Amino acid sequence: MFNKTTIVTxxxxxxxxxxxxxxxxxxxxxxxxxxxxxxxMDWGASDATPRGGALVVDLxxxxxxxxxxxxxxxxxxxxxxxxxxxxxxxASVSAPSLDVGPGQVFPVRIDLRLLRPLxxxxxxxxxxxxxxxxxxxxxxxxxxxLNSRRSMTVWERQAQRxxxxxxxxxxxxxxxxxxxxVLTSLxxxxxxxxxxxxxxxxxxxxxxxxxxxxxxTFLGFPGAPVEAISGTARMSGREARAPVMEMKNRSARPxxxxxxxxxxxxxxxxxxxxxxxxxALELAPxxxxxxxxxxxxxxSRPLMVESMSAYLxxxxxxxxxxxxxxxxxxxxxxxDRLAGPSPEEQxxxxxxxKKGLKALIEELDKF
Amino acid sequence: MxxxxxxxxxxxxxxxxxxxxxxxxxxxxRGCPECRREAERFRDETNSIAGAASELPDDLNWDRLAxxxxxxxxxxxxxxxxxxxxxxxxxxxxxxxxxxxxxxxLVVVSGFWLHAPRPPDMAETGAGVVLSATAxxxxxLDEDRALTLMHASSEPVMLSVNVDGAMAEHYVDDETxxxxxxNVYVQ
Numbered sequence: 001m002f003n004k005t006t007i008v009t010x011x012x013x014x015x016x017x018x019x020x021x022x023x024x025x026x027x028x029x030x031x032x033x034x035x036x037x038x039x040x041m042d043w044g045a046s047d048a049t050p051r052g053g054a055l056v057v058d059l060x061x062x063x064x065x066x067x068x069x070x071x072x073x074x075x076x077x078x079x080x081x082x083x084x085x086x087x088x089x090x091a092s093v094s095a096p097s098l099d100v101g102p103g104q105v106f107p108v109r110i111d112l113r114l115l116r117p118l119x120x121x122x123x124x125x126x127x128x129x130x131x132x133x134x135x136x137x138x139x140x141x142x143x144x145x146l147n148s149r150r151s152m153t154v155w156e157r158q159a160q161r162x163x164x165x166x167x168x169x170x171x172x173x174x175x176x177x178x179x180x181x182v183l184t185s186l187x188x189x190x191x192x193x194x195x196x197x198x199x200x201x202x203x204x205x206x207x208x209x210x211x212x213x214x215x216x217t218f219l220g221f222p223g224a225p226v227e228a229i230s231g232t233a234r235m236s237g238r239e240a241r242a243p244v245m246e247m248k249n250r251s252a253r254p255x256x257x258x259x260x261x262x263x264x265x266x267x268x269x270x271x272x273x274x275x276x277x278x279x280a281l282e283l284a285p286x287x288x289x290x291x292x293x294x295x296x297x298x299x300s301r302p303l304m305v306e307s308m309s310a311y312l313x314x315x316x317x318x319x320x321x322x323x324x325x326x327x328x329x330x331x332x333x334x335x336d337r338l339a340g341p342s343p344e345e346q347x348x349x350x351x352x353x354k355k356g357l358k359a360l361i362e363e364l365d366k367f
Numbered sequence: 368m369x370x371x372x373x374x375x376x377x378x379x380x381x382x383x384x385x386x387x388x389x390x391x392x393x394x395x396x397r398g399c400p401e402c403r404r405e406a407e408r409f410r411d412e413t414n415s416i417a418g419a420a421s422e423l424p425d426d427l428n429w430d431r432l433a434x435x436x437x438x439x440x441x442x443x444x445x446x447x448x449x450x451x452x453x454x455x456x457x458x459x460x461x462x463x464x465x466x467x468x469x470x471x472x473l474v475v476v477s478g479f480w481l482h483a484p485r486p487p488d489m490a491e492t493g494a495g496v497v498l499s500a501t502a503x504x505x506x507x508l509d510e511d512r513a514l515t516l517m518h519a520s521s522e523p524v525m526l527s528v529n530v531d532g533a534m535a536e537h538y539v540d541d542e543t544x545x546x547x548x549x550n551v552y553v554q
Contacts, residue, residue, distance in 0.1 A: 054511060062542075086514045089496055089507040093516070094548040107543050113503070115513040146552070155548075194526045199498040199534060199553055242530045262530070275528040295530040340525040343537055347546040350522060350539040 026059055027124040035069035035133050035141050036076065039105055050118065057114040057125060066105050072136040073100040074156050077148035078108060079131040085114045092131060092146050096155035096343045099366070140320075150257060153322045154314050159344030163367050165327045166348065170364065175357055182352045182360065185345060188337050193272040196300045211236025216243050217309040219263075219333040221325050224312050225251030226258055229288060231310060233262070237302045240264075242277050242293040243310060248286075255283040257316040260291075261339060267304035273338055276313060311335055370402055371395055380409035498534055498553040500526050505534050505551040516549040 025046075028038055044060035067073050075098055080091040093110050100106045114125055132142030134152040142148065170178045216231035231245035243262060249255050260277045279291040311333060315323040330336045341349070352360040371379070371392045378384045379392040396403040496509045504517035518524050520538035527535045532553045539546050 080516070082514050085512045086496070086507050086509050089498070089509070089514065089551065089553050091514065091516045091552065092550040094550065095545055096548060097546050107545070109519060109540055109543065109547065111517040111519055113515040113517060117511060146550070189523045189525070192523070192525065194500070195528050197528050199528065199532050200496070275530045277530050293530055295532070297528065297530055340527060340537070343546040343548060346525065346537055346539055350544065354544065
């Protein structure tokens with residue numbers, strides 16, 4: 001039971017461990033030549049609560065950033081570091097699907113909860129920096145420590161693809177056809193199965209080689225610059241070892257990175273995307289290479305897997321250009337219902353849900 | 368006139384009847400010469416047997432006599448076992464009770480198995496840092512420290528997992544209507 005002394009002590013420790021001004025716990029550090037600048041910070045309901053021998057710090061901030069460049073911004077990624085709390089990890093907050101003109105102000109929201117011992121360290125708990133900004137012409141600014149250039153380029157290419165797709169629907173089938181398409185997308189988003197997975201620091205398996213081996217079925221796309229020749233993966237109880245694949249570059253351009261979506265079909269015949277398997281590799285035109293991430297996914301409960309399949313989600317060429325599958329290619333393999341919606345598809349369907357069909361059509365007309 | 372039985376007369380002659388029955392037999396024998404003679408005859412025989420018993424033979428072997436007595440006692444005990452009523456077998460347990468007990472045992476064993484401490488599994492070994500998706504957001508847990516990047520959305524949140532050690536949540540911010548992607552990386 002708590003008595004007065006305990007409560008007063010905990011409050012005193014909390015006061016020592018958490019400064020009265022919440023902003024002292026968060027440091028924004030953008031380079032001087034950054035194309036975005038901080039206009040203001042809203043701290044909302046940030047607070048600190050002692051819990052046993054630990055302190056729970058809730059940081060809710062909305063940053064107002066200004067586009068200080070002369071180009072339109074399509075996306076931004078902020079790097080979030082809390083080294084005192086999690087020395088082994090980092091985080092980022094990205095805002096894709098933007099259309100911010102020069103001089104315009106836009107918000108980026110960061111909601112963090114930190115749990116740490118009561119003993120206070122020195123300096124701010126959280127440091128927020130700029131990892132990258134993507135412009136309308138797909139040029140990039142930033143240290144790119146999290147490879148946000150590639151991620152934001154993929155999201156922007158997906159945004160262009162999905163807007164063009166919805167415009168085609170609107171043109172071919174009218175507003176009613178567009179509405180049906182959006183409702184179908186919303187239904188798919190609601191039904192999409194979340195992979196019940198944890199990722200460990202090492203990510204390495206101990207006894208996975210004793211598990212069952214699965215031959216991967218590749219869902220190929222005719223226009224893909226890379227094709228999978230073969231692939232196997234292992235599964236043992238709750239652990240699934242990332243596939244070992246033989247990939248061939250069939251394009252005329254060198255490839256430096258690719259990513260494969262890994263699909264599981266369980267004993268009930270339900271399919272879901274368990275994870276993405278990235279591979280950084282130098283793949284010259286016509287060259288084949290084995291891809292082995294050597295990592296493991298761990299599910300929260302044993303999974304009865306009937307079969308596994310895979311598909312190419314994107315390919316990055318040596319010059320930074322990105323290939324993604326088209327909507328028709330995804331639909332031809334039934335991946336329109338399995339693969340999650342792009343960030344832009346999420347934004348547009350949410351716009352329809354909140355503001356209606358007219359607002360969606362007006363938004364599509366802007367691009 | 369009703370006469371006492373021979374047994375009562377024999378016991379009366381030896382002084383072994385209880386008080387009330389002894390008084391009744393004595394009252395009857397006082398007025399009945401036949402029963403009085405019968406009682407005296409029993410008393411005389413008792414006295415003669417007692418006299419004969421006091422004169423033991425010279426060659427009596429007490430050890431042999433004791434051995435014979437022990438042997439007779441054993442024979443008697445074994446004979447008693449032979450004629451004892453058969454042991455009633457234990458009644459078979461009702462099947463419903465058996466099923467109930469088995470189910471209870473299964474529950475107890477399962478509960479113990481599920482809650483028994485066991486060696487940490489793969490996700491908790493090694494680096495000790497574990498990344499998982501909770502209802503509030505993406506949580507990076509490192510023993511007594513944790514970082515949770517929360518999502519501010521009441522709409523479906525799309526989760527994607529990267530086998531290289533990262534998770535991402537895509538959601539549309541309720542306030543701004545902007546799509547936001549939270550990423551957490553474990554090293």
